[in-house]
Amino acid sequence: MSKYRYEEEQFIIESYDEQKPFASFLPGIAGLNGIPMWVYYANRGQGIAGFGVENKDGSIFDFVPANVAYKRTELQGFRTFVKVDGKVHEIFSSASDDVFERKMLIESNSVGFEEINHTIGIQVNVKYYTTTNTSYPGLIRKVTLKNLSDSSKNIEVLDGLMTVWPFQNSNFVTKNLSNLAVAWFEAYNTDVNMPFFRNRSTTNDSAEVGTVEAGHFYAAFVQGRKEALAVVYDPEVIFGEQTGLLRPVMLMKESLVDLLKVDQVSANKLPCAFGAFVGELDDILTISSIVGKTDSVEVLNALAVDFGVDYFNAQESQAAQVTKELTDDVQGKTAYKVFDAYVKQSYLDNLLRGGYPLTFEGKEGPIVYHVYSRIHGDMEREYNDFYVEPAYYSHGVGNFRDVNQNRRNDVYFVKEAGLYNIKQFMELLQIDGQNPLSVKGSKLSIDPCDIGLIEGSIAKGAESIRPLLMKPFTPGELLTKMEQFDIKLKVSREDFLKRVMSKAIQENQAAYGHGFWVDHWTYNMDLVDNYLNIYPDRLESLLYEDQYKYFRSPDRVLPRKDKYVLTKDGKVRQYDAIHRDSEKLETENFDISATNWTKDTSGQVLKTTLAEKLMILTINKMTNFDPSGLGIMMNSDKPGWNDAMNGLPGLFGSGMSEVIEIKRVINFLTDGLSRYPKGMVLPVEVAILIDDYHDLLKSRLDQKIDELKFWESVQDKKENYLEKIEAGIDGRSVEVASEQILSLLESMLVKIEDAIAKATKMGDGILPSYLVHDAVDYCLNEGAKHPVNGMQTVTVKRWCVRILPLYLEAPARYLKQLKDKEEAKVIFDKIRLSGMYDEKLKMYITSESLEEETLEIGRARAFTAGWLERESVFMHMSYKYLLGLIKSGLHEEFYVAACTALPPFMDPAVYGRSTLENSSFIASSRNPNPKNHGRGFVSRLTGTTSEMITMWLHMMTGTKLFSSADELTFSLNPVLRSDFFDESGEVSFTLLKETTVIYRNPKKKDTFGTECVSPVLYELELFDGDKVNVEKITGALAHKVRDNQVKTMIVTLG
Known part of the structure; x- marks a missing residue:
């Protein structure tokens, strides 16, 4: 037993x-x-x-x-x-x-x-x-x-x-x-x-x-x-x-x-x-x-x-x-009680990293304030300096990638958080395409003229409240200090806070940290996609109406001439790729610990629309392709999602995962500009870079220049651009017509498709995640030393590219956006036969064997096989792959994989802990200790939770929740296997935090495949007591669903 x-x-x-x-x-x-x-x-x-x-x-x-x-x-x-x-x-x-x-x-x-x-x-x-x-x-x-x-x-x-x-x-x-x-x-x-x-x-x-x-x-x-x-x-x-x-x-x-x-x-x-x-x-x-x-x-x-x-x-x-x-947001009932409990635990652990959004009416619009978040750290992550704010309305600092990913699904539970999250993380993208590491949450500020309106709520100590409100604060700081000063209220604490918020302006906070990871920006589009799944009728306003700032970091990426160096043992490497001009920052009175925004030379904070911001992101990433024209370079000291590949930037590493993601941005812009064509007003420095790049790209696509010449020319233009913006944004703008932008985007897609095809061929039909470049011909830069480490710098004349052993990351991202089910099936079959599949555990692992790789690729190579990021079942990446399966239409393959990869379906005696909880990694059969095979390590606070909630939502609702071709339409297209329905043929879940949805499947068939069942009748009971039975939910009724006016929804499948 x-x-x-x-x-x-x-x-x-x-x-x-x-x-x-x-x-x-x-x-x-x-x-x-x-x-x-x-x-x-x-x-x-x-x-x-x-x-x-x-x-x-x-x-x-x-x-x-x-x-x-x-x-x-x-x-x-x-x-x-x-x-x-x-x-x-x-x-x-x-x-x-x-x-x-x-x-x-x-x-x-x-x-x-x-x-x-x-x-x-x-x-x-x-x-x-x-x-x-x-x-x-x-x-x-x-x-x-x-x-x-x-x-x-x-x-x-x-x-x-x-x-x-x-x-x-x-x-x-x-x-x-x-x-x-x-x-x-x-x-x-x-x-x-x-x-x-x-x-x-x-x-x-x-x-x-x-x-x-x-x-x-x-x-x-x-x-x-x-x-x-x-x-x-x-x-x-x-x-x-x-x-x-x-x-x-x-x-x-x-x-x-x-x-x-x-x-x-x-x-x-x-x-x-x-x-x-x-x-x-x-x-x-x-x-x-x-x-x-x-x-x-x-x-x-x-x-x-x-x-x-x-x-x-x-x-x-x-x-x-x-x-x-908190977990009632994902209340559900399937035939598997452990699975239902697991989803709730995943939701709870997810908000511990991303926070739980509260909403208030602010002076300039809704204020979304996340509580309960913290930078992850525990006894198995002892390397992290965790911080749990000891305050009311407690919230904490987190890393850009972690917080971004774990807020991905906020919009499905607190709809106001959708737009807020987009703006917060889009604003943190810099004009050079980089972003800070640390997300601090937000502060609130109040105009001194409005403080008098708040003082009326104070029964005792009104003279002490003004100093507290004269400088930026968080709700927790304010309430804690009020208690310390023995300030008493005439109203409840909740009503007082609402009154304060109604006069407050919210300012998001962030800090540079150290280095620039090449993947952080890739998670922003998940926020956009999910927002548009709820509000497809707001695409135009999303693209053009709001104004977005640009974060500014104290460090910049060095040009090639300063960071390509010759090591003592005669190897060409890229070390210490970022630099800080401390004298310049001191002259500007730049506060490194503060939240800094990019300004033009007149001192005005630079602002732009989301469409323009994404275009600037796109040109920054497209000008970062590697010398072989395949992947996006790791040219700023840090790798991508897999932190343990920390040696790749030194080896002129590049990634195909980021290529997939910039393709996604380009497709989004192309769709938006085609449906709502408007010109873009871009900083003159950006407009020049776009023109220069477009001309070079045309020459490359017309075979007038080879890949190396194209790369060198693009890098010259990019480095000139970076030098200009470092000196200061001019402040002048250039309007670029939508036709010109669309033409460029079209050419970029041709470039990307070619890169994907070539890289896939190198991987024998599987898209490789990582490439490295060897400098096979170079010359010394006489008398030139690296500004940080003092090493001899070089100019590289010729490169040789090779792929690393195959990793699961790029295929997972590729499947997620793939619309061709047949192609997806070919990829799935190849991966199943590759070294990324653990036959003993029936699970997917991070990569093929790294045994023949050099230690220089990063600490992953030095780790024991089957442990941490080396050849283990790293659950976050495994789940990204599962999400790719379900999103690409491989539903049967998804369920087969899920029933061995999800903890609630595992043998807990093997997993070694509660199967309601995720782990960072599961030791694979590559590990030399057989007792650890299938055992989970490093608990709970992982991006796995976000992927799981995304998969759960997809299982329960399908691909598209709302659409707006002619009018707003709501539809449910669940992806549920027959065994998930209980003895009565029912599955239930909570939709948009308020509505209980009950699927009735009298035939107990799958909702996918050749003989599937699908919704044939919706029976709605509204909170006002009205009852409606319809075959389709459109127009005003769809708006009522979105506005949380529906109490229960019984959906008959047939």
Whole structure:
């Protein structure tokens, strides 16, 4: 019998501590009016492996990587000692000699553990969850002891946390200076059994020494008693000199009553926090405890008036409700309950990277504000400095690619977010085609003249609100500071925030970061396509009505003469391809950490339409083709989606994936300009580049110049363009007729199709993802050195191109936009027979073998085969391929692949963790350790979630939701295999957040293929009570569907 199962909205693992170790986390969602906490857990000991506030420097139980957590959690984390009949039993101990049964219970916002101890006749359940909608962050632990015998038991219980770091000890201190740090440690507030742990003063080695007011606290309560339990915070009281912490030797020797009489010492030692209970266990005993942070002892004691088991039980309900409300957006029902739960978990994890959009009416239009987002990081991604904002309406920083991808489907759930996301990420594209790395969210600003209209909402402290509103703020910052200044409101917090927002102007924030990835821009078109799937009637306004700015980074891409270098071992390489002119930036007073927009020489911020912006993106990418005319160059220090191919830019690498994506942009522009022909007003520098490129492209297509001459000439023009815009945008504009633009786009498509055909031939029928170029003839640039690294620069005269082993990325992207089903089937068959298919696992892996490749291509080559980005089932890319299958019309092939590639259809004993959760990668059969084959690693926070939601939407709705040829038309064309319908022949899902759609399939046939069923009748019930039965939904009724006026929609398939 399997040790893993899903039932009653819990994923259960029997004998969890004997199964493969894995790491995961609580979502860190505390509600809009709560302060979140990060909490990581593993299936060892009592689970919690580290938690704290904000980041690693705010640890209460210090952060460690997963492979360390598996070893230390049982002894240094939460522990429970139960003394019965004079003998101590440690519950959940791997060293226990008792007879027991154990299980782990995972929910969306909690994790629990159960031990039925037959030796002592007691069942112990532990459940963890964080505080919700509270002014402080806290981790609540609910422990229930149930007497399994017929007679009462006298028990002594010590239950709590072995390791508590006092406030203001950084991650560096916990790992490197823990012996020194204890000199500052102190426990306060012990007289009321709520120890408050903090340093006595600041610890910096400087003349200025400050006090520390904030601290970490612990409190425990038992059901039926208002007063807090006695707390043991001195570990020596429990363990004596047994620093190995294996056995509570003092509890084994003495009664707990006597131990509680011992004077405890908090000085010069790392404290613990154990609640103590002595008494009778008749039936059920509940001990609820909390570990958290407050700004002072006084704040803690004021809050503690509400503490108790009943209060913590109410918090348990709120924690469950806050994630349920979020995931109700994707509520669905198929024949596979695990699949339905998996979709909801994917949706939850997706918004942890992209955020959940809230909408407000602002001064200049709708304000969309994303909450709950953060830069991903956990015990298996210890290399990332994660950050969970400790504020109301919490949101955080993310990387451009991550946030962009994970917001792809926002428009299907919060329609206002569609246009907002397009504008945010399009504005971050620069006039040189690059983009910043870091997306910071947004700030709000208010005209000082409008502040008076807000002050009327203040009951107390109106004089303090004006300074808070005089500078840019976030909702969380504003509400948190109002609380600190004791500002009281006449209205509810929600109504106050609405009033503030109504006078606010939103400004998106971003920061350059480091380097320019070649793929980031490629995700912008997903935002556009999905928006137009809901609003096809707004294409013209999307193209021409709004105004878009251009982000400006402090760094620029160097010309060839400065970055092509000769290494010490005689190799020509491209290193340190970007450069910062610090003197120029200083002259301009350029703030690197700020959000900077491109201005012309008169100081005006440069603005343009979306059509013009995409045209400028297109010319930047088309002038970045490699010397062979095949791929788009990695000429700016960073690779594309596969970060582990970090060596490719140095090897003059280029990618075909980006070629596919620029083709997509060109097709979009061609369609838009053909339907709504309008000229483009472009900066004169761009217009010159376009003219020059068009002339050269004509010459190349007419065979008047060869590919190398074309490339060199284009690069000369491009570098001249980059030099001009770096010096400053002139400010003059040139109007380019739509006919001229369409002619250029047509020629570009010819160039692209030729490149794809040639590259596919090189890949024996499979489009290669990566190419590298060797400089086979070059000359030294006498006396010229690289401006950054000082290496000798060279001029390359002749190149030789080769493809790398085939990767799944380019075929996945190609299939996604392919309309020819027969061609798609040929590609599918070839890939199935290639080294990108794992026959043992029936899954698709990142690439063919890299064994014969040089280490120079990047760290992927140095990784063990079948691990991380090297030849593993990297789930995000595997899902991109699955999405390509379903979008290209290979529906049967999609389902065959999905039923081995999606976790809910996997054997969890092999996967090694909850099959409701995604992983970054699954170890393939290439890995030298057979025990790892099929096992998932690096949990949850991955672009896989976005691909899954996209696939789910496609399965439930089909390709085109709305169309607008003559009038707005709504249609459902589900792609559902017959076995997904339940016993009644039904599948249901939530459409556009509000409408419940029920498919009725009495014949239980597929909705695709030669003998498929399709919608024949729509039965609609509107929220106003009206009922409508139609065969097609058009016109006003289609608008009602889009406007969320339909409550339920029953769709008969026949």
